[in-house]
Amino acid sequence: MPTTSAPDEHLRLEGIGVSFGAVNVIPSLDLSVRKGEMVAFLGPSGCGKTTTLRIIAGLNKPSRGSIMVGGRDITHLPIHDRDMGMVFQSYALFPHMDVSHNVQFGLQMRNVPAREAEKRAAQALEMVQLGHLAHRKPKELSGGQQQRVALARALVIEPSILLLDEPLSNLDAKLRDEMRVQIRALQQQSGITAVFVTHDQVEALSMCDRVVVMRGGHVEQFGTPTEVYERPATAFVANFVGRTNRLKGALTAEGILTGAGQQLRSATRLPAGAVDILVRPHRIRLQETGEADNKVQGTVSTITFIGDLVQYGVSVGGEEIVVEEATRRGRSPLAAGDSVTLGWSAEDTLIYPAGEK
Amino acid sequence: MEIHKTSWPMRILVFVLFVYLLAPVILVFPLSFSGDQVLRFPPSFWSTRWYSALFANSQMLKAFWTSLSLAAIVTVLSIVIAVPAAWVMTRLKFTGRDLLFNLFTAPLLLPTIVLGLAILIVFASFGLLATMQGLVFAHLVVTLPYALRVLAVSLSTQDRACEEAARTLGAKPLTVFFRVTVPMLTPGIVAAAALCFLVSFDEVVITLFLTGPRISTLPVELYNYVYNQADPLVAAASALLILLTLAVIMIVERAMGLGKAFVK
Numbered sequence: 001m002p003t004t005s006a007p008d009e010h011l012r013l014e015g016i017g018v019s020f021g022a023v024n025v026i027p028s029l030d031l032s033v034r035k036g037e038m039v040a041f042l043g044p045s046g047c048g049k050t051t052t053l054r055i056i057a058g059l060n061k062p063s064r065g066s067i068m069v070g071g072r073d074i075t076h077l078p079i080h081d082r083d084m085g086m087v088f089q090s091y092a093l094f095p096h097m098d099v100s101h102n103v104q105f106g107l108q109m110r111n112v113p114a115r116e117a118e119k120r121a122a123q124a125l126e127m128v129q130l131g132h133l134a135h136r137k138p139k140e141l142s143g144g145q146q147q148r149v150a151l152a153r154a155l156v157i158e159p160s161i162l163l164l165d166e167p168l169s170n171l172d173a174k175l176r177d178e179m180r181v182q183i184r185a186l187q188q189q190s191g192i193t194a195v196f197v198t199h200d201q202v203e204a205l206s207m208c209d210r211v212v213v214m215r216g217g218h219v220e221q222f223g224t225p226t227e228v229y230e231r232p233a234t235a236f237v238a239n240f241v242g243r244t245n246r247l248k249g250a251l252t253a254e255g256i257l258t259g260a261g262q263q264l265r266s267a268t269r270l271p272a273g274a275v276d277i278l279v280r281p282h283r284i285r286l287q288e289t290g291e292a293d294n295k296v297q298g299t300v301s302t303i304t305f306i307g308d309l310v311q312y313g314v315s316v317g318g319e320e321i322v323v324e325e326a327t328r329r330g331r332s333p334l335a336a337g338d339s340v341t342l343g344w345s346a347e348d349t350l351i352y353p354a355g356e357k
Numbered sequence: 358m359e360i361h362k363t364s365w366p367m368r369i370l371v372f373v374l375f376v377y378l379l380a381p382v383i384l385v386f387p388l389s390f391s392g393d394q395v396l397r398f399p400p401s402f403w404s405t406r407w408y409s410a411l412f413a414n415s416q417m418l419k420a421f422w423t424s425l426s427l428a429a430i431v432t433v434l435s436i437v438i439a440v441p442a443a444w445v446m447t448r449l450k451f452t453g454r455d456l457l458f459n460l461f462t463a464p465l466l467l468p469t470i471v472l473g474l475a476i477l478i479v480f481a482s483f484g485l486l487a488t489m490q491g492l493v494f495a496h497l498v499v500t501l502p503y504a505l506r507v508l509a510v511s512l513s514t515q516d517r518a519c520e521e522a523a524r525t526l527g528a529k530p531l532t533v534f535f536r537v538t539v540p541m542l543t544p545g546i547v548a549a550a551a552l553c554f555l556v557s558f559d560e561v562v563i564t565l566f567l568t569g570p571r572i573s574t575l576p577v578e579l580y581n582y583v584y585n586q587a588d589p590l591v592a593a594a595s596a597l598l599i600l601l602t603l604a605v606i607m608i609v610e611r612a613m614g615l616g617k618a619f620v621k
């Protein structure tokens with residue numbers, strides 16, 4: 001995907017390629033990140049997110065291509081001169097130093113006088129609400145606290161880019177929600193440019209200004225969370241970001257025809273041929289009474305209660321369509337075997353050339 | 358380790374094995390308090406005369422100090438050489454690395470008598486026989502492979518992310534080495550040092566070729582002593598050596614305990 005050089009561009013990857021031996025892990029990657037924005041690298045495990053992040057930090061050397069920061073080519077700059085703040089998945093705190101000295105380390109490397117380094121470390125720890133634990137050793141902290149120390153250590157040097165590699169993956173669900181909010185708030189306060197690696201779409205969509213959806217070493221789509229969710233560029237993106245139903249069909253002059261013979265309408269334009277039809281479960285109305293672009297008859301086959309949601313499996317002409325509705329108290333009008341009329345709009349009907357995974 | 362669930366025959370077998378292995382070591386203590394003129398068990402009466410005799414034996418004392426300073430020098434040199442060497446072996450990628458590593462640690466597999474003869478031949482032409490330098494060089498040949506092995510294992514299991522974090526924070530490679538790698542390696546260094554110290558202090562075969570009337574080590578002196586007479590003085594010396602060894606092992610144990618805490 002070619003990128004045009006935005007005036008406020010801060011980080012730029014040009015034709016970055018990585019091969020480990022004979023394995024071409026990243027064929028060619030282009031990317032442009034604006035100053036002050038937080039960008040997520042989102043993709044399944046093994047798609048090259050960490051490798052790309054490490055290339056920005058200098059920890060991996062690209063086999064091809066160049067990296068620019070603020071208009072300057074840093075492809076061959078040594079790691080210690082790159083001025084990047086990195087938060088590792090394992091936190092990588094120095095076990096032999098207390099929390100305060102962990103945070104001071106980067107300042108000492110910048111020859112900040114001892115007094116000032118101590119003061120700035122204290123401020124950074126205050127910022128992540130850990131001022132009171134400055135003299136603990138890392139192993140005496142909980143996972144969430146270690147995470148915040150790692151964040152303070154990366155931020156205190158006021159790096160040119162903050163790099164985060166799945167920083168929340170080792171935390172429990174509740175702490176993860178808190179840290180999501182906290183990391184985003186810190187990033188916005190400091191106005192720092194940040195790259196956030198994750199395989200969790202919720203993290204990517206909720207925390208970041210833009211999302212790079214990656215797959216097999218290349219960029220499937222680069223856009224805002226809304227764009228990526230509402231207008232997925234490929235069937236893979238639609239599947240990976242949020243849940244979808246997938247039906248087989250054909251696009252003809254008359255419109256879209258599903259395998260079961262229903263006629264559907266989509267807002268997407270494609271050349272005629274075999275297509276995959278994708279519809280998100282919660283965009284389908286279960287008992288359509290009014291007008292709808294797309295209307296099909298079906299029978300409820302399964303009902304699954306998941307707390308916030310009720311998931312209905314509806315069989316439509318031999319295919320199973322999943323429909324999700326928000327739970328409402330004291331109302332469960334449907335039972336397995338009931339006939340229903342499903343309805344959804346043309347905008348919510350995404351079509352892609354068939355065969356795309 | 359649920360001993361109470363082990364069957365009776367197994368427990369008896371383990372007990373017999375322990376007795377077999379430890380009996381000589383434990384017997385040394387009563388023997389050392391013998392009042393007899395010759396080694397005999399049980400002693401006909403008790404005394405501390407062989408401890409007095411040991412401390413009055415100036416040749417033994419001199420050999421003890423030689424062994425102690427030799428082991429100390431060899432230990433320090435082994436660590437100073439082996440830490441960077443192990444770093445190169447585990448952190449750098451170059452062709453022939455495995456070959457080089459195996460070559461460096463090969464003396465572990467050679468019969469010491471062969472090593473001793475080889476060293477004797479080489480050192481004779483350099484005038485290193487019966488000198489402290491000669492002993493130091495010879496012991497290094499034996500201790501370095503141990504140190505290299507222990508430190509290479511510690512280094513290869515160390516979390517590399519800490520070194521990488523230090524690099525991203527602006528530390529140059531040498532700074533990372535001294536401020537992150539080496540401090541994190543402390544338990545490994547203590548273990549390697551203790552091992553080198555004990556190996557050097559205990560070394561007889563190679564040392565026999567290199568000692569003489571001018572300079573000798575405690576194990577060699579004890580060997581010569583037993584060769585000539587069989588009185589309980591060697592039992593007293595052995596008892597003290599066992600205590601010294603235990604002390605060193607306890608230091609390691611503490612360091613390794615800390616080591617476990619490091620890894621969390």
Ligand SMILES: Nc1ncnc2c1ncn2[C@@H]1O[C@H](COP(=O)(O)OP(=O)(O)O)[C@@H](O)[C@H]1O
Binds near residue numbers: 020049050052
């Ligand atoms: N040092 C390496 N040597 C060989 N292959 C590697 C190395 N590092 C990563 N890879 C491979 O590169 C691919 C991308 O890895 P990575 O960037 O860690 O993925 P992600 O972070 O998206 O899960 C994977 O297939 C992985 O096996």
Ligand SMILES: [Mg+2]
Binds near residue numbers: 049050051166
């Ligand atoms: Mg990864």
